[in-house]
Amino acid sequence: MQRDIKYTSDGDIDISNGDISYTESTAQHQYDLLMSSPGDYKERPVVGVDAIKSVNDNDSLFFLRTVRKQMQSDGMTVRRVAFIDGELIIDADYENSKNNE
Numbered sequence: 001m002q003r004d005i006k007y008t009s010d011g012d013i014d015i016s017n018g019d020i021s022y023t024e025s026t027a028q029h030q031y032d033l034l035m036s037s038p039g040d041y042k043e044r045p046v047v048g049v050d051a052i053k054s055v056n057d058n059d060s061l062f063f064l065r066t067v068r069k070q071m072q073s074d075g076m077t078v079r080r081v082a083f084i085d086g087e088l089i090i091d092a093d094y095e096n097s098k099n100n101e
Helices: 026-035 060-073
Strands: 003-005 022-024 076-084 087-094
Touching: 022 026, 026 060, 026 076, 026 087, 060 076, 060 087
Parallel strands: none
Antiparallel strands: 003 022, 076 087
């Protein structure tokens, strides 16, 4: 299971009882990949889907391929990336996530 610092819904670090909270982080990593744009991370300039820019794009297959490639390059096993009834569905987790739960 991937663990990382927990964020609030506002994107702030979750501090509970005066300490930083940690949580299973696969969903947070997926969100970060979707919302970031290539060039946002100096250490890895090709990382990022730039989902906001793709909202009005007519090429949903390109977007879905980009999402799949970004998740895979981050080390996730991707089983499915699709739009179902207008909702983006991502069925992916890190290789060791299922084994360590």
